Amino acid sequence: MLQLRLLFTLLFLSSVCLAEKPYYQHGISLIHNLKYRADFMHFTFANPTAPKGGSLTLSTTFPIRxxxxxWGMGAGPAPGLYRTNDMLFVRSADELSALYGLLADGISLSTDQKSLFIRLNPLARWHDGVPVTTRDLLFSYNALKSFSPTSRPYLDSWIESFDVINDRELVIRHRDVFTQSNLLAMTTYPVKPAHYYGRGDDPFEVSLEIPLGSGPYRITSHDRDHVQYERVEDYWGRDLPVNRGRHNFDKIRYDVYQDATVAREAFRKGLFDLYLERDIRYWHAANDIPTPRSVRLLKDTRQVDRIIGQQWSLVFNTNREKFRDKRVREALTLAYDFEWQNRTLQHNSQRRALSYFSSSMLAARGLPSEEELLLLTPFRDQIPERVFTKAYQLPISTGFGINRTALEQARQLLADAGWVIDDDRLQDKDGKPFKLDIVTQHPWARRILLPFIKSLGILGIDARLRLLETVQTIRVKQQRQFDMFLNDISFVNPPMASLQYYFSSEYAEPGTGANLGGIRDPVVDFLIERAQRTPDMDIASVACQALDRILLWGFYHIPLNMPEEERFLYWDNFGRPDDSAAVYEYLTDGQTRLIDTWWFDDSKVWSQ
Structure with missing residues (x-):
């Protein structure tokens, strides 16, 4: 019986190998050519001669739990944990969507794009010296499906099989065809050491036990207020092209500050090295910060194109009767005076998001192109005529006083929808007043929402702001217990993997996804499928531009600002490479954090 099983196993592996011989490459992208050739020595945004040594201390708001x-297991990962465990692939920071091998040294996609072959680097090791093998990948895949409530449905939606060929090679079979979004999942796929865990153990269980890793750092100390990492001297991947010039600090420490005011004060005292300022008021006051240390305090910004869309928008809950009429949604959109709040509250630092894909080639511009018309014309009887005849735009005020022109247009739209003013109150034909709650979990948002509520009051609308705690917010979002909700609708560029989750009818019901507004539109569903299924970026771009128009003219959200540039201050102890081309990654967030290309500069310390 055992011999028969071995025979069937050998026959299966033979069929895997003979079905199509993989042609392995060092990297992959389905939407553009790779910038880096197979013989590249290092990323251009990293300095391969950067010295190793010194320390870096950062702040975080995330608790060490x-x-x-x-993710999604009750407690998020500790800050900086990604440094302890290598992924199969890494994204380059100076390309839109290119993957290069880390644990893997080869990747091959079959000609029918249904089978993805992955080959592991023979040098890859866990910190205990045991080689990383496909057994670890299979173990991690099975553990995700068994123990992670969010991972199983996602993996099952596109992975047909996950088959090991030998210790270094495996093949993933797709239920349809691989897209760039599927490939990007390989940059976040967690690989756990099979030999470290016992049978039936859950490697993803929330725990403060320090796990065995494979990355450039290991955890050396932690408590509820800090975690410290130390560079692994014999790290197996130190000299890989994707790592040269990166991971330069001997020690990296994260200190927890739950309050931004406390964190700013700690930074001013020199208790940590870099601070990302997200409040524009403090950014403009940063030049007045006293510097008790002899080290210079530097201030800088970075434009990042990795995240596109609407950093913040107000979502209309179309499940509520009053918001089922598009004219009502448009009226309230016109009532928001972006220019006034930008001038008065934001130092004119914000740019309005007039697209769901702002800051990208996917944004709709002007009138529909010929290619867009080919997609939209078959649905012309389901689409507002102005989608074809008008470029989308919103009122632009002077930024001073009340925008009476926009409010008059809003008042007329409300009247057309059957709402009338009686004794300064807006009410429907049955005399029911127009009331609404605007919900947010962010205390800072009161500054931008209260003026909007005042404008709604001019229209006779009884609007109120409801500030929730985090636990309440989760329940309110899941059950859609709101009229309007301040939400982040920004996406990793390119956004195809997220479109269905945010805008499709499939996720319109409460508790199913991020389509908080309850958008149910067959045209939207068609364009999402078109954008997601094609591996051709030009075709996907046209579909996204058409989708953008349909969503904008649907007035499902009030668009506020585009994603902001990074604003940061740091003590001048460090060397930095030229990262001007690395616009697709953030300094301390993302997958290829640029802070990992900095180094401690002894000459600056001794000269000050």
Whole structure:
């Protein structure tokens, strides 16, 4: 019986190998050519001669509660944990969507794009010296499906099989065809050491037990207020092209500050090295910060194209009767005076998001192109005529006083929808007043929402702001217990993987996804499928531009600002490479954090 099983196993592996011989490459992108050739020596945004040594201390708002590395399990990963465990692939920071090998040294996609072959680097090792093998990948895949409530439906939606060929090679079979979004999942796929865990153990269980890793750092100390990492001297991947010039600090420490005011004060005292300022008021006051240390305080910004769309928008809950009429949604959109709040509250630092894909080639511009018309014309009887005849735009005020012209247009739209003013109150034909709650979990948002509520009051609308705690917010979002909700609708560029989750009818019901507004539109569903299924970026771009128009003219959200540039201050102890081309990654967030290309500069310390 055992011999028969071995025979069937050998026959299966033979069929895997003979079905199509993989042609392995060093990297992959389905939407553009790779910038880096197979013989590249290092990323251009990293300095391969950067010295190793010194320390870096950063702040974080995330509590130290979990070293398993899993999201959606009740506690997010500890800050910086990604440094302890290598992924199969990394994204380059100076390309839109290109992957290069880390744990893997080869990737091959079959000609029918249904089979993805992955080959592991023979040098890859865990910190205990045991080689990383496909057994670890299979173990991690099975663990995700068994123990992670969010991972199983996602993986099952596109992975047909996950088959090991030998210790270094495996093949993933797709239920349809691989897209760039599927490939990007390989940059976040967590690989756990099979030999480290016992049978039935859950490697993704929330735990403060320090796990065995494979990355450039290991955890050396932690408590609820800090975690410290130390560089692994014999790290197996130190000299890989994707790592040269990166991971330069001997020690990296994260200190927890739950309050931004406390964190700013700690930074001013020199208790940590770099601070990302997200409040524009403090950014403009940063030049007045006293510097008790002899080290210079530097201030800089970076434009990042990795995140596109609407950093913040107000979502209309179309499940509520009053918002089922598009004219009502448009009226309230016109009532928001972006220019006034930008001038008065934001130092004119914000740019309005007039697209769901702002800051990208996917944004709709002007009138529909011929290519867009080919997609939209078959649905012309389901689409507002102005989608074809008008370029989308919103009122632009002077930024001073009340925008009476926009409010008059809003008042007329409300009247057309059957709402009338009686004794300064807006009411329907049955005399029911127009009331609404605007919900947010962000205390800072009161500054921009209260003026909007005042404008709604001019229209006779009884609007109120409801500030929730985090636990309440989760329940309110899941059950859609709001009229309007301040939400982040920004996406990793390119956004195809997220479109269905945010805008499709499939996720319109409460508790199913991020389509908080309850958008149900067959045209939207068609364009999402078109954008997601094609591997051709030009075709996907046209579909996204058409989708953008349909969503904008649907007035499902009030668009506020585009994603902001990074604003940061740091003490001048460090060397930095030229990262001007690395516009697709953030300094301390993302997958290829640019802070990992900095180094401690002894000459600056001794000269000050």
């Amino acid at each position: 979990n070293f398993s590395g899993a």
